[in-house]
Amino acid sequence: MSGKPSAPVAEAEGKPRRPEEGPARRGLTRKHREWLAALCFVAPDALGLLIFLAIPMVLALALGFFDISGFGTYSFAGLTNYKRMFTDPLFLNSVRVTVTYVVLFVAGVFVVSLALALLVKQKLPFVGVLRSMFFLPHVVSLVVIGLVWQFMLIDGRGVVNQLLDVVGLGNFSWLGNPNLALFTVVAVSIWFFMGYYMVIFLAALQDIPQEYYDAARVDGAGTWATFWNVTWPLMKPTSFFVLLVSTITGVAGLQAFDLIYIMTEGGPANKTMLGIFYIYQQAFMFNDYGYAAAMASFLVLVLSAATAAMFVLTRGGRFEVD
Amino acid sequence: MEEKHTTLTKENGGISRRQFLARGVAFTFAAAVTGPGLTVLSSCGGGGSASGALKFWQFYALGGDVPAQSKWFEDTVDAWNKKNETQVKLEYIPVTEYLSGSKLQTAFSSGEGPDIFIISPGDFLRYYNGGVLEDLSQYMEGDARNDFYENVMTTRTVDGKFYALPMEVEPMAMYYSVKAFEDAGLSEADVPTTWEGLLDVAGKLKKGDSFGLLFDTNPGYYQNFTWYPFMWQGGSDVVAESGKESTFDSKGAIQALQFWQDAIESGVAPRKALGTGANDIVPNLAQGYCAIQNCGIWAVADMRANAPDFEYGLFKLPLPPGGRYTTDLGGWAFVANSEGKNPEEAGKFCAWALGSMSEDSIQRGVDWCTKAKSDIAPRKSVQEKAEQEGAFDSGPMEFFREEAFPGGRGEPRYTPEVYKAVSDAIQACQLDGADPGQQAEQTVQTINAFLKGYSGASLV
Numbered sequence: 001m002s003g004k005p006s007a008p009v010a011e012a013e014g015k016p017r018r019p020e021e022g023p024a025r026r027g028l029t030r031k032h033r034e035w036l037a038a039l040c041f042v043a044p045d046a047l048g049l050l051i052f053l054a055i056p057m058v059l060a061l062a063l064g065f066f067d068i069s070g071f072g073t074y075s076f077a078g079l080t081n082y083k084r085m086f087t088d089p090l091f092l093n094s095v096r097v098t099v100t101y102v103v104l105f106v107a108g109v110f111v112v113s114l115a116l117a118l119l120v121k122q123k124l125p126f127v128g129v130l131r132s133m134f135f136l137p138h139v140v141s142l143v144v145i146g147l148v149w150q151f152m153l154i155d156g157r158g159v160v161n162q163l164l165d166v167v168g169l170g171n172f173s174w175l176g177n178p179n180l181a182l183f184t185v186v187a188v189s190i191w192f193f194m195g196y197y198m199v200i201f202l203a204a205l206q207d208i209p210q211e212y213y214d215a216a217r218v219d220g221a222g223t224w225a226t227f228w229n230v231t232w233p234l235m236k237p238t239s240f241f242v243l244l245v246s247t248i249t250g251v252a253g254l255q256a257f258d259l260i261y262i263m264t265e266g267g268p269a270n271k272t273m274l275g276i277f278y279i280y281q282q283a284f285m286f287n288d289y290g291y292a293a294a295m296a297s298f299l300v301l302v303l304s305a306a307t308a309a310m311f312v313l314t315r316g317g318r319f320e321v322d
Numbered sequence: 323m324e325e326k327h328t329t330l331t332k333e334n335g336g337i338s339r340r341q342f343l344a345r346g347v348a349f350t351f352a353a354a355v356t357g358p359g360l361t362v363l364s365s366c367g368g369g370g371s372a373s374g375a376l377k378f379w380q381f382y383a384l385g386g387d388v389p390a391q392s393k394w395f396e397d398t399v400d401a402w403n404k405k406n407e408t409q410v411k412l413e414y415i416p417v418t419e420y421l422s423g424s425k426l427q428t429a430f431s432s433g434e435g436p437d438i439f440i441i442s443p444g445d446f447l448r449y450y451n452g453g454v455l456e457d458l459s460q461y462m463e464g465d466a467r468n469d470f471y472e473n474v475m476t477t478r479t480v481d482g483k484f485y486a487l488p489m490e491v492e493p494m495a496m497y498y499s500v501k502a503f504e505d506a507g508l509s510e511a512d513v514p515t516t517w518e519g520l521l522d523v524a525g526k527l528k529k530g531d532s533f534g535l536l537f538d539t540n541p542g543y544y545q546n547f548t549w550y551p552f553m554w555q556g557g558s559d560v561v562a563e564s565g566k567e568s569t570f571d572s573k574g575a576i577q578a579l580q581f582w583q584d585a586i587e588s589g590v591a592p593r594k595a596l597g598t599g600a601n602d603i604v605p606n607l608a609q610g611y612c613a614i615q616n617c618g619i620w621a622v623a624d625m626r627a628n629a630p631d632f633e634y635g636l637f638k639l640p641l642p643p644g645g646r647y648t649t650d651l652g653g654w655a656f657v658a659n660s661e662g663k664n665p666e667e668a669g670k671f672c673a674w675a676l677g678s679m680s681e682d683s684i685q686r687g688v689d690w691c692t693k694a695k696s697d698i699a700p701r702k703s704v705q706e707k708a709e710q711e712g713a714f715d716s717g718p719m720e721f722f723r724e725e726a727f728p729g730g731r732g733e734p735r736y737t738p739e740v741y742k743a744v745s746d747a748i749q750a751c752q753l754d755g756a757d758p759g760q761q762a763e764q765t766v767q768t769i770n771a772f773l774k775g776y777s778g779a780s781l782v
Binding site: 069070071072073090150151154155156157161162171173175176177178261265266267268269270271280283284285286287289 | 422423424427428430431433448451452453454530531532533539540541542592593594596611661738739742746749750752753754756
């Protein structure tokens with residue numbers, strides 16, 4: 001290069017260049033250069049998703065058609081693993097447990113976190129401390145949470161039972177009674193997630209213009225009418241997001257595995273055997289990778305269908321609001 | 323002023339935005355290509371002492387609950403490394419991860435399993451049928467092979483070959499709190515010998531938030547291990563001697579299921595244990611959570627290390643009407659990975675450490691069973707030497723040697739499918755009030771369906 005600026009191509013051709021087109025370069029047009037730049041920015045993430053998510057997903061799907069020992073031997077099994085799934089009482093039990101867990105967890109976490117968001121939106125003394133307190137469980141390791149709750153809920157001498165005993169409510173085996181264990185795990189899961197979803201709801205609440213509330217007040221609306229006619233409709237997209245994410249979390253989130261692993265190991269009597277834990281057990285404790293992969297594929301399929309249904313029913317989360 | 327202009331352009335020696343992007347992409351590409359390549363190359367080298375060392379996975383943490391245990395592992399490896407060119411490197415895996423986590427299994431699945439590791443009989447067939455266990459008897463002298471107790475080796479032997487060398491023998495018994503007995507007005511004379519008597523005494527010992535009796539309640543291999551003797555006492559078994567069919571729906575199994583259910587439903591036993599479970603004696607018996615606990619010989623060392631002042635007694639597993647005494651003999655064993663980087667050296671290490679007639683191998687067994695832990699030895703010579711040193715002369719160790727161990731039976735080596743079927747029956751009856759007879763029938767069907775297509779080593 002001589003250091004002498006080159007003449008723009010358009011000018012050289014006797015055609016005036018528009019200033020927004022910038023200096024002309026050899027080869028690619030500006031549009032193509034922008035595509036290339038965009039591609040360079042997107043490529044690392046896309047590559048990561050491809051290598052660590054898409055390819056493993058496809059491989060996992062393929063594993064479902066094989067009988068795999070876990071020690072390097074594979075043999076094609078066709079649909080055997082899928083057929084076995086629907087005749088395996090333990091898998092069907094895990095589906096029942098998962099559905100119960102998800103319904104209770106999603107409903108519970110939705111109501112509790114929305115209520116907390118409404119509470120901490122108020123001008124209360126020490127509201128910052130309150131918000132932090134509600135969010136704190138979410139930053140603690142699930143393993144620690146599982147261990148601490150297990151200790152607090154132990155038969156007879158756990159702090160929860162001690163407190164209940166004081167008010168004469170008796171003594172329960174929260175994690176050892178088959179009729180209570182799943183509800184206990186749901187409650188701990190909600191407690192863990194309530195702060196996280198509270199923050200999301202709070203952000204949505206703070207996004208609603210104050211003028212709407214002023215107008216409602218002028219119209220004579222009470223607290224409930226204001227919530228139902230102003231807050232709730234404007235919260236629907238956020239509610240949809242929370243419903244969607246908490247459903248996915250309920251089925252396949254970390255807490256669905258970690259808390260069960262630490263607190264109950266799927267017991268008592270398989271009453272907390274969530275699908276994801278049963279899949280783990282089959283793969284890593286029983287070496288049945290093919291069967292585990294088939295069940296995992298089924299789980300993904302059901303989850304995708306449920307997500308799609310939610311999108312359709314809510315018009316992509318927009319509901320009637322456009 | 324123009325000379326001081328510092329914009330990064332090609333003209334002044336810097337780089338343009340386009341060059342920056344191009345170089346960035348080139349660097350990323352180079353890193354992506356050479357990074358894994360270098361990793362693969364480094365792992366294939368095997369020349370360096372660290373990368374060439376045999377990996378030995380176990381769960382005794384440095385400075386853990388009983389420091390002497392991890393020190394024994396270190397001393398063993400150090401002694402080998404001093405004498406041999408092929409080095410062994412200890413790698414610690416947390417116990418919960420080792421027992422029910424995915425680390426060991428995923429390591430084998432990816433062809434990166436440890437060269438040497440420890441397993442219990444409950445896991446033996448999983449690894450044997452997976453074809454990753456090295457025949458260790460080929461590295462042992464004939465005298466050493468005959469030195470192991472036969473009932474201890476049954477579940478580690480296939481076609482007369484040893485695939486695992488046990489470090490220890492761990493019989494189960496009942497521990498009781500002397501203070502709890504005294505507080506309830508009971509004495510040594512009230513120590514129960516029957517199932518009925520046990521429930522009766524446990525009822526008298528239950529007080530406030532303290533339970534009378536503790537059996538394991540967590541579903542898992544350990545719970546099955548602790549339950550089997552109660553089934554055996556009534557003459558039943560999970561699988562017939564032929565290994566081709568299940569006999570689980572027999573009287574002994576059904577009454578054992580009923581017995582554990584009665585312990586829970588009568589309220590004398592809790593549905594959850596403290597600590598890591600009913601294998602953990604200090605948080606349960608020593609802390610007063612229960613007055614009688616079903617636990618193994620290892621608890622003697624735990625008490626010695628963590629609750630030395632706690633006064634406890636021991637009695638044999640009580641019997642059902644017409645029952646015959648037996649107990650379960652658990653224990654961990656060294657195994658070598660036949661698919662590892664040097665199976666021969668790994669096998670030689672196991673044989674040298676635990677299965678040689680040399681003085682130091684015998685002493686190593688004595689040190690583990692009587693100093694680091696509190697166990698019965700799996701070999702006659704080790705047991706004799708330990709007895710000569712007075713390790714079994716008195717107290718709990720004498721009880722285990724003289725009363726609990728004789729008549730004991732090695733922990734079964736069922737496949738995961740059989741284990742799970744039995745586990746489900748125990749859980750359903752113990753904690754969910756299921757009918758033992760019905761559960762036993764269901765278990766037989768599940769096991770028989772599995773055995774029809776089973777082609778691995780014999781289950782019995």
